Amino acid sequence: MKNIPRKTVDRALIYIRTLDHLIKEKRYLVSSKDLALITGISDVQIRKDISNFGKVGTPRIGYKTAELNKTLKDFVLQENVVHVALFGVGHLGTAMLRYPGFNEDNIKLVAAFEKDKSKIGKKINGVRVYPVEMAPKIIKRTHADLGIVAVPASHSQEVADIMVLSGLKGIVNFAPASISVPKSVLVKDIDFTIELLSLFCNSQR
Amino acid sequence: MKNIPRKTVDRALIYIRTLDHLIKEKRYLVSSKDLALITGISDVQIRKDISNFGKVGTPRIGYKTAELNKTLKDFVLQENVVHVALFGVGHLGTAMLRYPGFNEDNIKLVAAFEKDKSKIGKKINGVRVYPVEMAPKIIKRTHADLGIVAVPASHSQEVADIMVLSGLKGIVNFAPASISVPKSVLVKDIDFTIELLSLFCNSQR
């Protein structure tokens, strides 16, 4: 298997999202220029990304939406369902538990973990809330792949440690604090504050 | 003013966040190596980033937390308060309205806009919810700089157009669909689905 650039993989997910949408609208063909208009990514970039996955386009015509979608999905997702464990059932965590869109994209929240006893034992949108201590056991039982940190920053390292111990391979961290994990575990920080400030800084110039 | 790399600006925000924290703990000095341990960013990268903003460190000692923090803030934030308008008071929008952390970082949610009449007129955490039609007027009155798209993807382009018309200079888009805006308006997409899938893909290799 060819070594595909990290950023290409990320953009492939955007192409997949876009193609899913086009297919739902019964669109059969799409050119790199069309995709560029929709996604804001340049047409050259799109063609180059796609060429990583083989020659699937037809000159003068473009790409068949269904075929391209399948090609991309085969490469980057391989029909996997991604199992995710949530830590922290507060405002943000609850929003995610209630979000119906994950299922459609092969993401399954398999369990939630809380400290607050009043939330433990409940089921939100079919997902049970467990005490944090049960995380290692439940995570193994449910085959969770990834974890989400949605606890206050003061407890983010603590839950990150549990996630690592439990064998999770990737963490999305919403807490506004860096977490330390072995380098075999990937971390994606999503700090709304930083995103807003960054946008503001960059719009100022 | 020197042209500072975009990624350096983003990392500067992480340094600021970290320094805020250290200062709160009454820590006066910090070396690039310390910061590297905390943030996961390499010490070389950190020194190089900081050197963009002038020589503020002392060999053998490191940086004074307060001084470095001030230097960074002067460059990238300039003591501005960022005014933000929220579109969509659903699960995610409400979580943001209720988040107390923004204030501490000079981010102010100045108004929220909704379609659902049952939500209009309410005040959440001090922020009033208006009908979308009032957005241009309220945004001008409140001097909002940025907007947040927290409506379903099916309506994201529609509200993005209103944001542009209203003069917002940057948009954080949580909807899983690309939005088209003039290139003078910056967009930051945050698609939880894509973040999770990306993490999964990258952890698989």
Add this chain to the structure above:
DNA sequence: GTCTAATCGTGAAATTTAGAACGATTGAGA
């Protein structure tokens, strides 16, 4: 069948970003 315009795919150039190496500086302690 030939021509043509649109589109793909790709190799090279340019740009951005990260990393490595290393000299310069400084405070602490012998």
Add this chain to the structure above:
DNA sequence: TCTCAATCGTTCTAAATTTCACGATTAGAC
């Protein structure tokens, strides 16, 4: 005072990523 070890800041090198240029291909018009 002199040495030393820690740390900063800068320059050079390397890697990753994007952009550019252009040839190759193909469906459709005539």
